[in-house]
Amino acid sequence: MKTCMNCNISVGGNADTCPLCQNSLTGTASPNNWPSPTRLRKQAFLYKLQLFIVLAAIVVGLSLDFLLDLNNGRHYSLIFSLWLIIFELDLWNNIKKVFIISKTVSLTILHVSLLLLLTAWYYNFFDIAAFTIVPILTGTALLANMTFAMIDTRENAMVYLLENILIVFIIYAVLKARHTQPGLVWTICLMISLVCLIGIIIFKGRKVSNEIQKRMNF
Ligand SMILES: [Zn+2]
Numbered sequence: 001m002k003t004c005m006n007c008n009i010s011v012g013g014n015a016d017t018c019p020l021c022q023n024s025l026t027g028t029a030s031p032n033n034w035p036s037p038t039r040l041r042k043q044a045f046l047y048k049l050q051l052f053i054v055l056a057a058i059v060v061g062l063s064l065d066f067l068l069d070l071n072n073g074r075h076y077s078l079i080f081s082l083w084l085i086i087f088e089l090d091l092w093n094n095i096k097k098v099f100i101i102s103k104t105v106s107l108t109i110l111h112v113s114l115l116l117l118l119t120a121w122y123y124n125f126f127d128i129a130a131f132t133i134v135p136i137l138t139g140t141a142l143l144a145n146m147t148f149a150m151i152d153t154r155e156n157a158m159v160y161l162l163e164n165i166l167i168v169f170i171i172y173a174v175l176k177a178r179h180t181q182p183g184l185v186w187t188i189c190l191m192i193s194l195v196c197l198i199g200i201i202i203f204k205g206r207k208v209s210n211e212i213q214k215r216m217n218f
Helices: 038-068 076-096 101-123 126-151 158-177 183-204 206-216
Strands: 002-004 009-011
Touching: 038 076, 076 101, 101 126, 101 158, 126 158, 126 183, 158 183, 158 206, 183 206
Parallel strands: none
Antiparallel strands: 002 009
């Protein structure tokens, strides 16, 4: 055990300075009282490494695009950078906050869908994105959230499933109101959301209305 002559206290572990007065400690070191945070340090390093690579890619992309102007005024690097920035923000949120899988799945699919629509609009494949890829992603989110809602006993997933169902209803209603044919994939998506709604009401019953009341603050 090491001691501080100044404070007259014993300090466990192998610290060189007193935690109170920062004077040097005397005596022999004893084993550390807590495990060394190697795993956390490794994770922090990996996080920094990917952040560095992503930021470097953004800088290189923007420089090539704007300084050399290889694409005759079409600035693709803006869309490329936006994808990476949203990815970084989502990753940061997942690390910082309590991890809820249904929330992560829902937000990721929402962000990917919005970015995809923007990219598709820029690259002229908007119809395929809006009427095939996005409804497939939305249907996948629905099925995943239905599964989470069925197995999750703390009812974290239910609100994301209900939100998901609501979003599909709204998209379908807007398309119909604008006299746009929603197409086969959105129609399948609507059927899945109706089946999920029936399923969640049958299996979870009163918990569904409780959840809606809680979220709406009735
Ligand atoms: Zn001291």
